[in-house]
Amino acid sequence: MDFTLSDEQAQFRDVMRRWVAEQVRPVASRYEREGIYPDELVAAMGEMGLFGMLVPERFGGLELDAVSYGIVFEEISKAWMGLAGILGSHSLATNLILKYGTDEQRERYLPDLATGARRSGIGLTEPGAGSDLQGISTTATLDGDHYVVNGTKTWITNARHADPLPVLVKTDPSADPSHRGMSVLLIDGDTPGFTVSKDIGKLGYKGPESCEVVLEDARVPVGNLLGGTEGTGLKQALSALEIGRVNIAARAIGIATASLEQSLDYAKQREAFGQPISEFQAIKLKLADMATKIEAGRLLMWWAADRFDSGERTDRESGMAKLFCSEVAIECSLEAMRIHGGYGxxxxxxxxxxxxDAPLMAIGEGTNDILRLVIARSLLRDGL
Structure with missing residues (x-):
């Protein structure tokens, strides 16, 4: 049982750390504060191949292992979690197309998605349906060789750049149970009737846009039905979320680690009552607890990532990693603020x-309470 990175993974992490230190950290706070979209950083990520992390080499991708994939999100999120979000939704979409797309769909989309020439996200959530995906109301009615799509999606990352956008729809609204009538359509960005109606203001997660998307009589070719078979959309979406939860867990560990690193530096520099505050037992206890939970979370994230690479079902493992790491991010960011006092x-x-930024980690890719139910169902179904 090896809990260390391979030489190749460690070297890759060093490359990511240097790039983040040189290119991301110097501009992150200003860009976030002034609402500047990081076009040059997105271009650099494309040149590095990061939009093709999970795409096979035959389509022009990096074909990274899932642990290295997690490393990317952790390292970027130490400096700017929002920037990592641009890669997160995109990677979820590429994995969805790779895993479930037809040969024609893979050939049509993956080469451009791997380079960043095309970007993507995923359209699941609706104003009236978040955790309960079977409750969506977006419909796709077959009309000849096209589907006519009507509905609204919300909280869509990369919406203004998505081409295509995988969208979960009901191709058979009367199906019982509902999931048997759900499908995923790959909707091209220039489709008439596909409109990004507004950007959603957010507490954190600045950088990528989060938008409302309106579909009004949008005509989508039958050839854009993911996998070519109706009724498998919910299964496809839930399966794709497994790797999405690995990237959320990794982003959370990045936030938590940055909180600890800055707390360590501040505690050694800040003096009170004639000594550095790092000498006070109360501060030492906080630092120790933060470091212990971060290491536990990182190992849990790597474990879930390794399990994903094995090709086995990972709903339990990725759910555990996302649940634990996101709570650690929230706790560590709060403790860091307490350590910094007013400066925090x-x-x-x-x-x-x-x-x-931390609270979104407990919401994105399935709320933590939903994931507790996923984990419990897995335990009851399969045992320990």
């Missing part, structure tokens, strides 16, 4: 941004 509340320090 100031926009001159990064701590307040980490604190604002």
């Amino acid at each position: 509340y100031s926009t001159e320090f990064e701590i307040e941004r980490l604190y604002r």
Whole structure:
């Protein structure tokens, strides 16, 4: 049982750390504060091949192992979690197309998605349906060789850049149970009737846009039905979320690690009552607890990633990793703010941004309470 990175993975992590230190960290706070979209960073990620992390080499991708995939999200999120989000939804979509797309769909989309020439996200959530995906109301009615799609999706990352956008729809609204009538359509960005209606204001997670998407009599070719078979959309979407939860767990560990690193530096520099605050037992206890939970979370994330690479079902493992790591991110960002005192509340320090970014980790790719149910069902079904 090996709990260390391979030489190749460690070297890859070093490359990511240097790039983040040189290119991302110097601009992250200003871009986030001023609402600047990081076009040059997105272009650089494309040149590095990061949009094709999970795409096989035959389609022009990096074909990274899932642990290295997690490393990317952790390292970027130490400096700017929002930037990592641009890769997160995109990678979920590429994995969805790779795993379930027809040969024609893979050949049509994956080469451009791997380079970032095309980007993507995923359209699941609706104003009236989040955790309960079977409750979506977006419909796709077959009309000759096209589906006519009507509905609204919300909280869609990369919506203004998505081409195509995989969208979960009901191709048979009367199906019982509902999931048997659900499908995923790959909707091209220039489809008439496909409109990004507004950007959603957010507490944190600045950088990528989160939008509402309106589909009004949008005509989508039958050839864009993911996998070519109706009625398998919910299974496809839930399966894709397994690797999505690995990237959320990794982003959460990035937030938590940044919180600890900055707390360590501050505690050694800040003096009170004639000594560095790092000498106070109360501060030492906080630092020790943060470090222990971060290491536990990172190993849990790597475990889930390794399980994904094995090709086995990973709903339990990825659910555990996302649940634990996201709670650690929230706890560590709050403790970092307490250690920094008033400075942690100031926009001159990064701590307040980490604190604002952390809560999304407990919501994205399935809320933590939903994941507790997923984990419990797995235990009851399969045992320990």
